[in-house]
Every structure is written in structure tokens, then in C-alpha cells.
Amino acid sequence: MTAGTGDLAAASLAQRSLAAVWHPCTQMQRAASVPPLAIVRGEGAWLFDDAGRRYFDTSSSWWVNLFGHADARLNAALKDQLDTLAHVMLAGCTHRPAVELAERLSALTGGVLGHCFFASDGASAVEIALKMSFHHWRNRGRLAKREFVCLRRGYHGETLGALAVTDVAVFRDAYDPLLMRSHQVMSPDARQALPGESSLDVALRAAAELQALFAARHEHIAALILEPLVQGATGMAMHDPAYLRAARALCTQYDVLLIADEIAVGCGRTGTFFAFEQAALPGQPHIWPDLVCLSKGISGGYLPLSLVLSSEQIYASFLDDDVARGFLHSHSYTGNALACRAALAVLDRFAQDGVLARNRERAAGLTAALAPLRLDARIEHFRHIGMIWAFDVREPFAGPRFAERFHLAGRARELLIRPIGPTVYLMPPYLLDDTLSPWLAERVLATLDDVLSHAPNDPDAYRPPEPPTA
């Protein structure tokens, strides 16, 4: 395909999309200024548009794609499953991929979270965990326990229940009148450290606030929900694992269920399969939440799948002759066989490829390549955990519509990158190597220099150059 015809095709697909597709997380009035990339193909960490240009998928397509696009092993597993069974309802029926997936996830928690309830998107898993928590206490005669606690600036999805425990204004405010009330407690975000304070001090300060709330309201509180180690959608806010230890201890002390939303941070993203594994002190036995929500990476970026893992104690509270005491929640595609098979292929990769150990090497390479950022006076709070890197551009440098300008400048350098406000982050597929890491770091730094060297006062004046055609 020549660049000329490719340009036309790209333009027309983008235009058709703007006319017919209501894009998510997008102010459509502005969408024409940032037309969607018309992606026709993916291969490894790369996405290709219909003009033949390539883009490095720096955020793993909204944090779902762990092993790259068109991965041969995931493709083979799915093709095999497609010829066997695509889907069957999970009420009254079961199938091998769902059973094996539930068994293998349970085993990864040492059998502590041995009951797997399937859904499709992340937000539906959060809804399930909230409903399950309330219903658990109700089944045990604790009818007053119907309130939820969440962390300030946390994010758990955008359905009404999930939004009620989300504190990101841009997603929440318009719907606030519709939402059930939740308690929001101090986030342990380490960036809030006062002079002389460590991230541990911040975590302990946040835990003290949680304790005060529990002491006053625990008779009414069903569950605490949190994103372990990294509050993603608010801008990759990271915290000390001591907060998780404290939250676990307080939930046990005050009879409050602990929901770990591992939708973004699970599946190895923070360096352990479950982020919550890092709550235990080194050498000490694992401690676990009561409920874990998983989605995104679990199906490798191929198909929508989410699930809630629950403890025996919670599961047992639903067993009764009375149907209504059961958990009568369902979605049509619950436990979809293709999605479960993709997830099994993902777990195979973890079991066979030493993914977590290889990621430690990969992370060291990119961290080293990004080292100049630590000395850059234009940015603050450079942070990293596992396969997540983030930094904040200081306010006077960022200027209006920084994220959009950075995104467009990134496109010109073969990056698909979407900052969150002034926070630039990388959550790449688990494919970095000695070639890709320096390349990625060099492109991020060049994009930053480009964007910050143009006056931010008139964001419309700057148009980045077209990216090269492959």
C-alpha cells in the first residue's frame, strides 16, 4: 500500500468512526482534533494503522495485553477452542476451561480464595464483589452492614455501583446524584509525603484514618475496596505495602471484608502475580484479602473476562435451602469458554516462561534507560514498580491539554501513549528487550522535550509532524 492511498483510507475510516462510533472516554466534540488511529493489525508490542505506520503500544491497550498482539500461543489456544466450544451458559452447565481456570487461580492463592465467580468486564467484577459483601453480611444476620469504604482518588470502574466507590471527579461528578454514598478515606499515595516523611509514614497515616472510621462505623460497614500498591486510573499513584498489611489487620479486627481490586495490578503487573502478595513481610506467610477482582490481563488482551475469587467463609454464607440466600447474579457471557481458554494460555505462560523473573530483568533495562528523568527539573515523582513506570510533569511546564499534546507528539514518534493529566506512564507488554527498552526511553524523552519546548499557551498552534510510514 502506498502512503497516499493509505492516508486516504486512514482518513476515511477515522471519519466514518467519528460519525458512527461513540468512542469511550472521549469528548466527541473534540475528537476530530485527535482522530482515532485506524488500527488494522497488531504484532507483538506494535500496532499498525492502515497507512502502514507502526505504534508501540505503551499502555498494553488499556493495560490488558500482556504478551503482545497476535501472540502465536494465545492464537493457537483460541483457534483450538473455537473449533470445540465458543460459549455455553454457566448456569446448569459447565465446561473445561472455566473449571480449570477456577482451579488454577485458586491454587495460586494456596487454596485460600477457592471459589471463582465469572463475569466479563472489570466493572462487573466490582459490582459482584460489592453485592457479595453486602449479601454475605445479610445472610449472617448483620443487616446494618451495608456501607462501603474506598480510597480517595481510587478507581473501580464506571457502572453505578463501581462509580460509587470511585473518586475520580471527571468520571464521577456528573453522576453523583445517582450514586450510593460511600466513605472515602485517605489514600496512602506516597506523593503526599510531608518533608521528612517516608512512604511508610504516609501509609501509616492513611491507616490511622481508616482505623478511626472503622472504630466509629464498623457495625455499618460491609467492605473496604482498594487497588493494591498502585491506584492506576488516578495517575499511577503508588503506595507502601505496609498499608495493605494494616488494612488487612483492621478489616479482621473490625469484621469488615477486604476487596482487592486487582483488575489493573494483577497478573504480574507489579512484580508478583497478585499485587496483594507483597503485603506480607519478607519471609512471613502470605496474607490475603477476602475477595479479589481480576480482569484485563487475565485474558491477555484478547477477550472480555473478569472474575471474583472468594474465601470459603464468604462462599459458605450463601449455602442454604432458601434460593434467595444464594448469589443470584449473572451475565449472559459469564465464564465464556473462549475467554477462559485465553486465560488458561496466559497462566501457561506464567507457569512455563518464568515471566515474573524475566520481567525483573526487563524492568531493570527500562528503568536504567529512563534514568535521565530522575534528574529532570521539569518533572517530579518519578516512580516505578514491576512493569509500571510513571512521572508527573510539573504544573508550570505541563500547561493546558498536556495529555492531548503529548499523545499527538507521541504518535509522531511511533508511540501510542496517553498520559493521565500531567502524569506520563508506561505499562508496556511483557516483551521489552535490550533493543526495545532504550528505543522506548529515547522516544519518551524526545516526546517530552518536544512537547515542553513548545509554549503551552496556545495548544492548537502546535501540530506534531506525521509519523514515518513503515
Ligand SMILES: Cc1ncc(COP(=O)(O)O)c(C=O)c1O
Ligand atoms: C482498578 C480498576 N478497577 C476496575 C476497572 C474497570 O474495568 P473495566 O474497564 O473492564 O470495566 C478498571 C479499569 O481501568 C481498573 O483500573
